[in-house]
Amino acid sequence: MNSAYISLRQALIARSTTVALALVVIPFLCFGLLLFTYVVNVPWMDDIETFLNFMLGYTGSHTIGEKLDWLLRPNNEHRMLVGKLITLALYKLTGTVNFRWLIFAAFAFFLGIVLVLYRVFRSINLPLIAFVPVPFLMLQPQSYLTTMWAITGMQHEVVIALVITSLFLLANGSRNQFAGGLGLQILASFSMSNGLFGWAAGAVLLATQRQWGRLGIWLVAGVGAVLFYFHDFQNAQGNDSSITFFLANPHLTFFGFFTFTGGLFDFFFESEIFRRSILPTIAGMILIPVMLWLLWRMNKSLLRGGWSSDTPKNQEQTALWKRRYFFTGCYTFLMVNAVIIAFLRPRFGYFVMLVSNYMIYPALLVSLLYLNVLSEEYQNRKIIRRWMTLGAGISLMVWGVWYVLRMPKVAYRKQELLTNAYNQKRNDVGLGASLGTTFAQSAQRWMDDAVAKGMYQYPAAFYTPYEQMLQEPIAGKPTSTIPLLVREHPDVDLVRTNAWRVPDGLSNACFIVKSTERTYLFPVPTLFSPKPFFLGRSIPVLESEILKTSLYPGTYKVGILLHPTQGPAIQYLDHTITVQ
Template sequence: MTRISQHSSIKVSWGERLVIAFPILAFISMIWIYAVNVPWLDDVDVFPDFLGKFLSSNNWDERWYLLFKPNNEHRVVYAKLANLLHYALTGTLNMRTLTIASNVTLFGILWIFWRIVRDNKLKAIYFIPIPFILLQPQYYLTSLWTITGFQYQPVIFWGLMGMYLLSRQTIVGFITAIFLVFFDSFTMSNGMFYWIAGLVILCLQGRYKELLVWAIFMLLTIKIYFLNFSNEANDLGFKYFAQHPHESFFGFFTHLGGSFDFFTDWEIFKRSVLPTIAGAIMVSIVGIWIIAFLLFSDKLPFSLLKLNLKENYFKRLHQRISENSSNYIILGGLIFLLINALVIAILRPRFGYFVMIVGNYKIYPAMFFAFTYVIVATTWLKEKSHIWIKGIIGLAIVFNILSYGKFLPEVHERRKDLLTRVYNQQYNQIGLGPAIHTPFYDYVNQAMGRLTAQGIYTYPKGFYTGYEQDLSKPLSNFPDLKVDIHPTPDGIVIDEKSLVHGKGLNDGTYLILKSQTRTYLFYQKSPHWWGRTYQGSSTLIPIKTYEPDKYKIGVIHVLNNQVSFFDTKQEVELKL
């Protein structure tokens, strides 16, 4: 057995190292395999468009403006700096490389959890559930979407690093924490919630001079952040909240329990039941811990100790919690997550209740789940038999396996969908999110055209690479295949019932729409679980994703890297 570091009293066996490494390597493998060089929707604003405009500007006033300009509801300085750094090192824009890099802060978060376990003098076995809880694909719309990867994960990490430094109670740590939380506020707007967490921590520590300085910097940050900032979207959220307060009440628990959202195909009410119950249970556990830590501290003017001098459970619990300074990190992280959940529950239901458990938010409930476990481990299981922790490890492994079983097929399908869309962008100037002939459509084409003309961005290879000549041939050159066509309000649905779906990286049934001047590809993501063989496909051709014309319909079938072309002998006239 070896020490994890020269300063640590934790010894880690090779068996424990192997178990800890498994979820880490599995997660890294997923990111490496499924990250693609495709800017999607909000990516265009922060990466291709920002980089092109920044490089073409000779005015530093304009460059500073571009760096701090809000993108939707956030100023995303960290993402833009990463974009510039990548360009400085490579001379290119590569969304795959940036996506992989965006996940680095996740491992910084994992390191912070390790420090909490170490500082609580727990054995390494208590750390094992954390990577299984945290490193999984439920939040793939963060870990595999570049813009959200440079927002949601780093906003947690930089803020937690600030709380970690405050917990050290040194002047250098305090100054660095101010810088980190200031930077975090411009990584994503909810980073400002860490200022509130810092106020609470400094108050608990009795560091009132530093508290005053912290408050001044907090107010300055808020003033700078909201300078020339539009709050119209938030105003609409508050109006909806006033009319539907019950959605926000339940949405708070649903969001925090989002790690238990395994039935994503169910209608929203049934789907939300398990996350809401799980969220309520975890909030109850966290609530007991926070009450003991905060309300029974003699550092606070509203301490319950002044109301009740008798010995009770909360007093004993407070003594146990306050013994270790690393619990300030936990408290800071929980304050951030609880305020964040409250804001989401108030402002987001107007888009639909499903937003409480939407994929790109799920890093937050994963963090809340991990913190809840850490609270239980450091507060109640610390002196218990290892049977308890071994049982929790087993449950964490089951949770991780279920998460991969449910969500990895979605990750698998999303990659094929994005590579099909980027083909249409490359050859038809439509595919990265906008509807055709809209302001956003023109904006995307200008941003992409600016970088491709300079060779800064190169379109990625897909399954179709090397088959461009086949795609240019008349469909009548290929074997026949029967399909059925159904018009729907969302577009045209084309059903095929004979081709088998494989499990390979590019395996699937792709639709060809071919006119005299254009060739489009479409792919319909399949919700199927792995481990079963499926036959047939149903592909939607969404409205406003093509130029109006008469199109012949063809099919590409990929199975075990074997590519086959078919002619359906059918034609469809598509209009806007």
Template sequence: MKLIENQQFKYLLAGFPILAFIYALISYSVNIPWLDDFEVGPVALYRWLQEVEFQKKMAIIWAPNNEHRVVTLKLLVLFNYYVLGQLNFKWMILQSHLYLIPLFIVIWKTLPKSNRVLFFLPVPYLFLNFQYYLSTYWMISSVQHNLVIGFGALAMYCLSKNSTRRFWLALGCTLMACLSNSDGLFFIPIGALVLLLQQRLRGLLIWLMLLSSAIVLFFWKYPSMNYHESGINYFYQHPLESLNGFFVFMGGGFDFWYREQTSFRLIETAFVGILLVFILLISLIRLIKGLGFSQFIQRFKDKSSTQPNVLFVLSMLLFCLMNAGAISILRSSWGEFVYLIGNYKIYPTLALVFVYLLVLLTWKPSSMLVGLISIFSIIFWGFSIANSLEDVRQRKILLQKERVLFRKGEVGLGFTAQQQKDFGIDKIMRFFESKGIYSEE
């Protein structure tokens, strides 16, 4: 116990998963595109360089990838080309993880100052695990998710502080989140709710006017509306499938048996999802009780019911819940295992972190209980590494092998030989290699 009470030891213990994650990120990220990486990377850059008219160049940046506008990703590609002189997918994976720094900073600032290091200890172990490794090591997924989480967290933290200066920063960050991935749009109604709770009606009006225009632009010439309509129609016909999918999605961070499509996976993750939502609801009830039911309206008028740290945590949890809701409705027709796709798991993992933070702020647990949570988080982290590290290694080896096949015009990196010719990918990659812009080495 004396060791855990040592401040330096707690810093080392909290920093260990961060250093391990950075080491793994550098070791297992490769400069090899896969599947959608081609469209938003070399194909978009090639079209940009070939195009002369400014308006058409902007259209390339604005064009969606599937149902997502990934403007910030394409801007990152241009940054790497014009500033760093390279089209390097490994660099972009590493750069995308820089956006997790503001996430960790605002979480740190949210924690109680007394014994802050101990309270922070479970966070890196819960979040920096290998459960969502596809989102970590696949460039397009890494950039999309990390940027939307980083910008969104900074936006909600600034907004929760009820500051005019920070309001404009929150507005800008929310816009960047919207341009990073479709779920960035969720921060618009979430931010509006925060402003409403703070009774900042002027800010709410500005927020809705400016960001509602972002929604209009986002869906302008949007090619996937039919896809969303079919998903909603399926939801109307099979609502219970989506309800079950919601809880399966929320428990996806504990999907350790992802190699097989068994009913156990669905039952186990649904149980964890129900448990997380239950803890969330109990924490909300405790929060409202703490404010006092009879005085709640008066506290709202006095603005004493809107604690900044609680608002921030709730806004991020609402973001995770909205992701779960959207996926469970729009993807339900894809089958019952769609909720456990690897790159989705970053959101239930994020929810796990913020459920812990909500418990911390509303239950005010003892140091001993936080210590037990820390032990659980370390075990969870260790189990995720033992379970998925070999998959991460094998994915790197597989991409390197498929890169050789791709160069020979054979099946590889998500494309058949015919698809490579139809989309001109082989020609585009040879172009960048001949110019020294792209090199696997």
């Protein structure tokens, strides 16, 4: 009977491990499929300068000094050494700059973040099922503008991975790991300005360890890195005006800090900003006290003036203290980042506290808080079970909600990038630059040079089979009787079909704006409304914004490109737009 009981217990443990492994793998597979389906080889805004202009300059340089200058040269308010090195490596391997591959490479760093969290979790010695909430919290598409945009991925994903890996090595305490952590932190410093915050995090970690010699080395290296980072820095994006804005609006920085830290719960992102920010602000006001309580619990002996009975006495306690050092350093990094964003960014609009580019940080904060409680209560199985249940419930809710809310937007962004790539290719403007600006002229030159040198190739898209037809002149009268409603504004015209049945099975559509000399495409967001997107329901209308500020002066006919369709793919309507 005893043998049968042992066999049954072993079978249950094996089954539990299999279920846990399957649950951990699900968010990885889903997110990988999301990237594979919706990431396209199209640069957007700063991508053009940071990657294409860099490669043009680097490959055109003849001396080591010139090449080093291109690697270390700032772009806006950031240096991006690691991102540029990855771009160079991929170019050496493939002969091209492919933004799809750059995004995948940046995502490898994101996976590195999750791996570090897993390494920390394994030292707690709990079953794998307890780790399940972490990948569900991290691998969801709220932060799609980080994980699906080359420049933000090469900034935020890379820097976070480097910093927390550095902190992990510092927390372990050996001399070789300190050297490794120092090296990674130097790389992080020159990969984005946020990487500089890692010096503060590492200094706090080393101080809690009472590693005064290493702390001195760390501070000297940090001061050197900061001075070099800002050497010959010519563009700070007007951050000096943030002080004036803060003095006039200090409450925005105060509340912005909590809104940002609770941003994982930004579930009403289409509401106006005041209503939208209520839930994440409340969440932040809950999360920050929890974090402060954990910091007090982990470091109370140090704050009281000594280590007392908390000094590690065995392997288990040593592992606990290493985790405490790690969590303390990570919280320092995240809080410095949150304070700086709350101080510098509200002048652009309060919505920036919740912009997708930054939402990887609150997701990481919640994941760390979850693991931190597991670490502190690892001997109390009752609390562990309750915390796992709470973590599973919150993580599955967050994961499901953000897939429902973000998937249509992710799909729409793919169409938006592809149509804008057409406009850039055919009209020399479209990938984020405004017509007539210095950046538009530079972007045109960089794109044309990269294409001419074979460094970049525009991707095939849903409109590719019709591209030659789009360039042909319009013959005679309009070819369609599709009625159109138009709302005219100084800079944009809102156009939508009216009393017309949108064809079933339509997967892509865009509005055409065509003159005798130029043809533009504009994406259709209504194609990605939730009901048609998730449930396959019929699409009520096709609607788009015609940005007149991106059109050269002239008179343009409006048309529609439908794909796939039983009738003509390209139809021109009885409406014109005049741009002075």
